[in-house]
Amino acid sequence: MESLALSSRLNKNVHQRYLSLSQGDKCQVTYIWIDGTGERLRNKTQTLDKEPKTIEDIPEWNFDGSSTYQSTGANSDMYLIPVCMFRDPFTLDPNKLVLCEVFKYNYEPAETNLRASCKEVMEKVKDHRIWFGMEQEYTLFGIDGHPFSWPTNENPKPQGPYYCSVGADSAYGRDIVECHYKACLYAGVKIYGSNAEVMPSQWEFQVGPCEGIEMGDHLWVARFLLHRVCEDFGTVASLDPKPMTNWNGAGCHTNVSTKQMREEGGLQYIEQAIEKLSRKHEEHIRVYDAHGGKDNLRRLTGLHETANINEFSSGVADRGASIRIPRHVGKEKRGYFEDRRPASNCDPYAVMKAIATTCLLD
Numbered sequence: 001m002e003s004l005a006l007s008s009r010l011n012k013n014v015h016q017r018y019l020s021l022s023q024g025d026k027c028q029v030t031y032i033w034i035d036g037t038g039e040r041l042r043n044k045t046q047t048l049d050k051e052p053k054t055i056e057d058i059p060e061w062n063f064d065g066s067s068t069y070q071s072t073g074a075n076s077d078m079y080l081i082p083v084c085m086f087r088d089p090f091t092l093d094p095n096k097l098v099l100c101e102v103f104k105y106n107y108e109p110a111e112t113n114l115r116a117s118c119k120e121v122m123e124k125v126k127d128h129r130i131w132f133g134m135e136q137e138y139t140l141f142g143i144d145g146h147p148f149s150w151p152t153n154e155n156p157k158p159q160g161p162y163y164c165s166v167g168a169d170s171a172y173g174r175d176i177v178e179c180h181y182k183a184c185l186y187a188g189v190k191i192y193g194s195n196a197e198v199m200p201s202q203w204e205f206q207v208g209p210c211e212g213i214e215m216g217d218h219l220w221v222a223r224f225l226l227h228r229v230c231e232d233f234g235t236v237a238s239l240d241p242k243p244m245t246n247w248n249g250a251g252c253h254t255n256v257s258t259k260q261m262r263e264e265g266g267l268q269y270i271e272q273a274i275e276k277l278s279r280k281h282e283e284h285i286r287v288y289d290a291h292g293g294k295d296n297l298r299r300l301t302g303l304h305e306t307a308n309i310n311e312f313s314s315g316v317a318d319r320g321a322s323i324r325i326p327r328h329v330g331k332e333k334r335g336y337f338e339d340r341r342p343a344s345n346c347d348p349y350a351v352m353k354a355i356a357t358t359c360l361l362d
Contacts, residue, residue, distance in 0.1 A: 003142025008234025036069025132215035133208030241343035249299035250344035257336035266334030289343035
């Protein structure tokens with residue numbers, strides 16, 4: 001298949017021969033960070049003398065920010081501060097993956113380090129025990145920029161047979177999805193589930209429920225694992241919110257619940273939160289994708305299971321609303337709500353911070 005990367009055709013048996021070699025007591029630690037685009041992830045690996053037991057056992061490191069859109073060449077060193085550790089499903093135990101925050105030469109957070117300010121907000125609202133669950137949609141592409149397994153010169157059959165589908169004529173790329181799922185479980189990512197989506201070659205995985213800052217950490221690492229698995233298969237996972245015109249876009253629907261919402265009679269607190277969100281609609285839209293709302297302008301059209309970007313709406317079981325209250329939540333009168341506005345390429349830290357601030361601090 002010409003659309004697959006040449007590196008995916010290298011002899012994997014030879015690769016496995018080297019991966020199975022003993023490494024003694026040494027440990028490979030792969031540092032992961034968000035680059036200056038706010039969308040792409042970078043990584044590099046160093047050797048530690050022994051397996052780290054906690055995040056405190058992993059040293060700070062640095063990198064050339066001028067090559068990641070994060071600094072100039074004349075002052076290029078950026079600092080990597082480890083914040084969250086996972087098992088490495090590619091090189092296996094005892095090796096680790098470590099998510100890092102990026103800081104500038106003066107130890108101020110880098111412009112795309114949105115975790116730092118999000119963590120401050122999560123600390124302020126910790127007594128509310130806020131839970132998040134995020135539904136990450138993505139689309140598989142070949143390296144030629146064509147959707148994976150789509151016909152070369154025409155569109156596939158219209159939307160209808162693809163959502164939660166089974167069969168070679170409707171489910172494109174399941175091997176990638178299942179490998180990603182297992183990689184997440186091995187790593188310790190709190191993956192909740194996965195399914196094929198409405199557009200062919202489009203899939204979704206869910207992460208959560210996670211409390212506070214953990215949500216953003218686990219989603220970013222799940223994204224890293226997805227890109228890394230796709231690399232092995234020679235494909236590309238796109239988080240473009242509207243990769244194909246006249247087909248369903250890709251979102252990152254965000255489910256939210258506080259301690260009060262989960263208790264008996266919690267529906268009133270859900271409704272109060274929705275009312276607050278309705279007053280900050282434009283402000284939220286600006287942070288719900290990677291480009292200040294421009295991506296959601298393509299996606300939130302009022303069609304294809306979306307609300308119109310210029311209007312705020314809510315409803316029970318309404319997938320055409322800005323905020324959906326699941327039917328069982330409306331029946332039980334407690335639980336959570338779903339904000340359907342965040343785009344697939346959103347920074348979860350920005351989304352979490354905006355929701356927590358509006359619903360619990362304003």
